[in-house]
Amino acid sequence: MSHVGYGCLMALDRDHVLRSAAALLTRKSTATMDEVARAAGISRATLHRHFAGRDALVRALEALGIAECEAALDAARLDEGSARDAVTRLVHEIEPAAGLLAFLYTENQLFEGEEQNEGWARLDERITALFRRGQESGEFRIDLTPVWLTEALYGLFASGAWAVLEGRVAGKDFQFNIVELLLGGALRREES
Amino acid sequence: MSHVGYGCLMALDRDHVLRSAAALLTRKSTATMDEVARAAGISRATLHRHFAGRDALVRALEALGIAECEAALDAARLDEGSARDAVTRLVHEIEPAAGLLAFLYTENQLFEGEEQNEGWARLDERITALFRRGQESGEFRIDLTPVWLTEALYGLFASGAWAVLEGRVAGKDFQFNIVELLLGGALRREES
DNA sequence: CTTGAATGAGACATCAATGTCTCATGTGGG
């Protein structure tokens, strides 16, 4: 009775499949189930044994993306230290998931139905709270709303991930580029 | 013989169809040809008389987006005055096309084949040159590459357009939000 | 009125992706 239900390898495989699918769909969001299976090194039949269908796969990717984001927010300790440093830690922690985030960000199919994962709202709330904290502490300007700053951060994640993917910018500059642009902007500082 | 080939109304209709399709596909990028036709107030048969197929429609949208962007760049007179003001004019001029741009930005199908419209390279070059000019004039910081600033601007266009579409930010703040974040960043200025 | 063009509605075949099924294979544990 050591093999009740799913064996111990399936859990590992499932995660591997999920990450392969994330990597592939980030580059080609219209990839076939067959292509996803090949990218993971398994057959289409096995892929269907893990995920009932394409919809289930996308939902699982959504859950993975949300989970990784929440883990990143936890690791970044958003309510410690200056808001500026917290944003820096946030971008650093979330970088490994940026590609997956960019894919999910463009799957507007996920947000049009009645059934949308409440995880996004939780993430939005936490990030928005960080920007609000920065405004209240006097670090951030108050003429840009926390909601917009959050949306802008998502957009910069997506463009940053794609720019790295296409080789337009170096991967090692990902965090620096996003943090510096989001916080400091393109203008030269007059102060030293 | 006044009606040789296509009548005079088809040109107007074609443009109207194109803009309806842009508006719809911005919200739902997987919309059916039938949905696109309904959104334009015409039948699927007529839609096919304008555009041979979905691929042709997307290509036409791509051409429209590029044309509108180039017109916006012309109108913004990127090489006049300060680079900062030029960026402001650029965002202002490109705002009406932001939704279409956001849609095309996520159609990675357009960029994976050998045949990619060279219009994008022209646009990239002109915007990149603007940021480079700002750096050389001392207005912009030099530790963020012009290429990244261009990519970031695209990302901010997309997130700005979607945020307005979903009602998360007010449409009247579109230009202000993007320009202020891109140029000034989220940090409060010490100077002044 | 007459005519030609554009259109809308719908029928139809096609095609690609999907979902489901069976069966042979291999593999690891008992």
Add this chain to the structure above:
DNA sequence: CCCACATGAGACATTGATGTCTCATTCAAG
């Protein structure tokens, strides 16, 4: 060795979108 299970390969039907066709209708110009 034997067996249970996961897998790969492939066949098959289904589904939804697509592309093409016909035909009746409308509409405007002559």
